[in-house]
Amino acid sequence: MRHLIDPMDLSVEDIDRLLDRADDIAKNPEKYQEVCKHKKLATLFFEPSTRTRLSFEAAMLELGGSVLGFSSADSSSASKGESVADTARVIECYADIIAMRHPKEGAPYVASQYVNIPVINAGDGGHNHPTQTLTDLLTIRREKGRLSNFTIGFCGDLKFGRTVHSLIKALSRYEGINYILISPEELQIPEYLKKDVFEKKGITFTEVDKMEDVMPQLDILYMTRVQRERFFNEADYVRLKDSYILDMDKLKIAKKDLSILHPLPRVNEISVKVDNDPRACYFKQVLNGKHVRMALIMELLGVSADEH
Amino acid sequence: MRHLIDPMDLSVEDIDRLLDRADDIAKNPEKYQEVCKHKKLATLFFEPSTRTRLSFEAAMLELGGSVLGFSSADSSSASKGESVADTARVIECYADIIAMRHPKEGAPYVASQYVNIPVINAGDGGHNHPTQTLTDLLTIRREKGRLSNFTIGFCGDLKFGRTVHSLIKALSRYEGINYILISPEELQIPEYLKKDVFEKKGITFTEVDKMEDVMPQLDILYMTRVQRERFFNEADYVRLKDSYILDMDKLKIAKKDLSILHPLPRVNEISVKVDNDPRACYFKQVLNGKHVRMALIMELLGVSADEH
Amino acid sequence: MRHLIDPMDLSVEDIDRLLDRADDIAKNPEKYQEVCKHKKLATLFFEPSTRTRLSFEAAMLELGGSVLGFSSADSSSASKGESVADTARVIECYADIIAMRHPKEGAPYVASQYVNIPVINAGDGGHNHPTQTLTDLLTIRREKGRLSNFTIGFCGDLKFGRTVHSLIKALSRYEGINYILISPEELQIPEYLKKDVFEKKGITFTEVDKMEDVMPQLDILYMTRVQRERFFNEADYVRLKDSYILDMDKLKIAKKDLSILHPLPRVNEISVKVDNDPRACYFKQVLNGKHVRMALIMELLGVSADEH
Incomplete structure (x- = not known):
């Protein structure tokens, strides 16, 4: 290297x-x-x-x-x-x-x-942005003790978020990872990732449009921001926007040992109330x-x- | 702390x-x-x-x-x-x-x-701007050997100058200080300083609008800049502006051991001729x-x- | 000093x-x-x-x-x-x-x-820009082993290029240097350099408007950029512009031990193909x-x- x-x-x-x-x-x-x-x-x-x-x-x-x-x-x-x-x-x-x-x-x-x-x-x-990917991997390993055998949810703008794409590619080399992709339909991960990474390696994944529906299953939740201007129509935005904002309410049904990651800077996609929850790992990520x-x-x- | x-x-x-x-x-x-x-x-x-x-x-x-x-x-x-x-x-x-x-x-x-x-x-x-206040206090102590028992003049824009407000508050805890406030009427120190600091502590102070009138009394002269746009009317500005510019002429009637302070940057409120006078302390202030x-x-x- | x-x-x-x-x-x-x-x-x-x-x-x-x-x-x-x-x-x-x-x-x-x-x-x-001049002198001495007895060509905008003026003045104190000035007529070195430096010291120099004509004679070629807007008329620009761009073709007739200098940044006045030629010294100049x-x-x- x-x-x-x-x-x-x-x-x-x-x-x-x-x-x-x-x-x-x-x-x-x-x-x-x-x-x-x-x-x-x-x-x-x-x-x-x-x-x-x-x-x-x-x-x-x-x-x-x-x-x-x-x-x-x-x-x-x-x-x-x-x-x-x-x-x-x-x-x-x-x-x-x-x-x-x-x-x-x-x-x-x-x-x-x-x-x-x-x-x-x-x-x-x-x-x-390879050092962000390394940061994410280190955070997962430090929090979970391993880089395999967990359920990870990616939430937000999965179409343009390069940190998400890189992390998915990096994780695809490890075993037993269950991927849940949480985004509005227009902001799903790009086709090439579905074909060249998931399909090629025989990895299954789930796509949903609401965080609430999958929260209890997650070991790791990787949050990113959804920008209003990325939605195709205002109706969708109004209907969905709250589903991409993590607050204490949504966390109620989450696992006790969930690890919440975010590449930062965070605007409002994670409520500041979550910061004090032991499941919040995004400031530890900075140190990592x-x-x-x-x-x-x-x-x-x-x-x-x-x-x- | x-x-x-x-x-x-x-x-x-x-x-x-x-x-x-x-x-x-x-x-x-x-x-x-x-x-x-x-x-x-x-x-x-x-x-x-x-x-x-x-x-x-x-x-x-x-x-x-x-x-x-x-x-x-x-x-x-x-x-x-x-x-x-x-x-x-x-x-x-x-x-x-x-x-x-x-x-x-x-x-x-x-x-x-x-x-x-x-x-x-x-x-x-x-x-x-607390480190500016510490700088000013250190300069006074280094120049005078003490933080009490002197006459200090504050000159210029005393309304908006935060360094002046902070220094006045800091000095109000020391004994025997005589305050002379030199400014146009509209740029006098705020009421809260007069009430909460001077009156409350029983400290007397004098307000004048011309530097020349009080120069001989001063042990310390703390200069700040008066910006033209801060004056209420042009007539006042024209009448008073020279009173807030320190030059060698005005220094003639000053004490031999006057200490001239200025938080810098200086524009034209102190003539560059003053820089070589031993009473000028503003560059020493930087070191302090x-x-x-x-x-x-x-x-x-x-x-x-x-x-x- | x-x-x-x-x-x-x-x-x-x-x-x-x-x-x-x-x-x-x-x-x-x-x-x-x-x-x-x-x-x-x-x-x-x-x-x-x-x-x-x-x-x-x-x-x-x-x-x-x-x-x-x-x-x-x-x-x-x-x-x-x-x-x-x-x-x-x-x-x-x-x-x-x-x-x-x-x-x-x-x-x-x-x-x-x-x-x-x-x-x-x-x-x-x-x-x-005296440290640029020192850089140029060090580069010449490192490449040629001496600061005298060589033929140096200055090429490009010799009117406004301060690095050229400074280097000429600095070199004028050394012996046996043959100066060839390559530029469009309107961008020749200023009169004061001709009079106060060359004439006063009895130094002869040659002025030409095409690099090709003098290339075989040069021990050192000091390149600078000619900006389009510096030409007086478009016809001259079109006729001459290629004469101020150094490429491998022009280098064919140059000496094997020519040293090519440039103060950088380079835009297009030296073809990137030249970079790998051992005669290119401009990145060594940076280290110098x-x-x-x-x-x-x-x-x-x-x-x-x-x-x-």
Whole structure:
């Protein structure tokens, strides 16, 4: 592994190794606090994403490394017409590893073709966001103790939500997972996922349009937001909108050990009352995201805690 | 003390302790240059304030810590509709302490209610800016050797100037201070300050509309800017504007040991000729601000120089 | 040397010393990785320039120092009407050395007059950009082993290209250099350069309008971009534009050891096919720029590797 562009670049073994390391980092942070000393991470954010950028920066700082970069395209050379390939080759002279966010799909991949330092895709358009997928996997494993044999519900906009698509693809390699897809009809997962992932692997799945109907079955509930403008007609929106808002009422019929995930930022699709329920895992997810990015940076830089 | 939201959260003893530590930091900077090693400060600036942000960042770096954050709301998740509470809970996973600037009054307080790491209010709307008040107090103590028994003039826009309000409230707890308030009538200090602070504590004060009339009495002159658009009518503005501009001429009748303070940035309310006068303290104030922020960060993180 | 404002502030001896140190840094990076520990660089970029800013930041980080600052004027106090002199005096309290980029010519010079810490001009309007000149000189010396006795072609917009003007002035102090100036007539180098530099020193030069005509003679080709809007008439533009685009075809008649330089960012004036030719030096230039900035920061801060 030299770069991380697509979550499917990672084998099941790669994932196990990264999650194991993330767990060790959480347990023994002092062991890791100098492992990236004198290493530099460049955060090249051609579109803003505070949460993701700061997660990478915190990760690098907690490994003892340092950080440089930019947080939006206006302050980058892109505004002068420079290609992504050229920017990457310039940054290669300044840093040891790159985390790149770009509105254009494929930009981090292009960058990775031109440089001799590792490139991490920190989100490219509606395409991939592999460290979010790693974060989700780590959260599931930390909460459930395993990555197989559970019922997971994906709720909200399943058509455009790239985090959902990536997580489904990643989970499709594990056994005994029961998928329940909760969305309005017009926001169901894309056909290619049904055919190329579910059908091809013989995985069954259920599609429903109301959270309430399936809540008692779920071990994991992965929430995303449904934007009003994504509905085809106002009548549907009015009829369904409350079905995609998680509140304490809907949680009454849920399992006691349900794990609620959300990639954040959350607007109103999860009531703030839920935050204090022990089943809410979305802020723990943030911490998990930092740990798994630390593990990933170490992996790609080829550093280990033992040498230190 | 867990957070610093309002300057009045600080007792006189808290202030003494912070200013003493700031003085020791100024005298022995090497003693402190590793005390915050492996600690991270998040500077969450929902509105830009270069001076304040860089003061916090310099403070943290000189304590051996590191810094991450954002310098304006456009590059933050706020633009995606995330609440301050959620942003704070996310940042809690990335940093050990937060300095937050926000255009909305109360935002840093809200943040402090949701996280287990210290939050410093770095300015919330027209409300509070407690580290500016600490900076002013440190400057007075460094210049005068005491926080009591002097005549202080506040000059300029006393109605909207939050630094003036906070400093008056903070000083009201010390003895023997003579207050002279120099402003156009429409920009006098708010009634609540007159009633709740001055009257309640039996403190007398004088209101005048010309700097020249009181200059010889002042031990300290705290300058702020009067913006043209704040005047009720143009005639008043033309008649009075020069009375709120400090120049060498007006200084002729001032005490030899007058201390001139200004929260900066200065536009034209102090002539640049004054900068070289030994009575000008406003650039020293900047340095003092860094020292007192270093002391505050240490206090809130519970670190001391002795353990190192 | 206290500041670096104009490349001509540097004597030939200064340049030799800086380039020697840059070479040693490239050879022995570990020797230098702590020399600026506890020192802070302020990058004050009143206009964005990602490449230059990140080069300075990488340089400081690789010397073990740390960095603070801003990357555009909107996030600085300048937007509140503060003068450059005041901003500099404030930053002096926060940092040990300043790198300033400013759209107004002379701004870094003004700053340098008000502070007791070194100021580096990181580009002031169309005026000076001394660290680019140092980068170019280091690149020539690294590629050719000398700063004299070669034929150099400058190609493109020679009228407005400040990097070209500065490099010509810097090179005019070395012996045996043959200058070939390749540009459309309306974009020839300014008269003052012809008179004050070339004529005064008795240096001969050739002006041509097509790269192809002189390619076989060149030891060094310094490329810059010609912007369409700089041409006086469309006919000239159409006739000449291809003459200012370097591609593999034009390189066929070039020397085997030609060195191609470009200050970057490159848009389309050099074909990407050229990037893989060993004669392309423009990405090496980026690395050289970091090394020479490291040398410069050390020089101005008065630190050396030997004390460490």
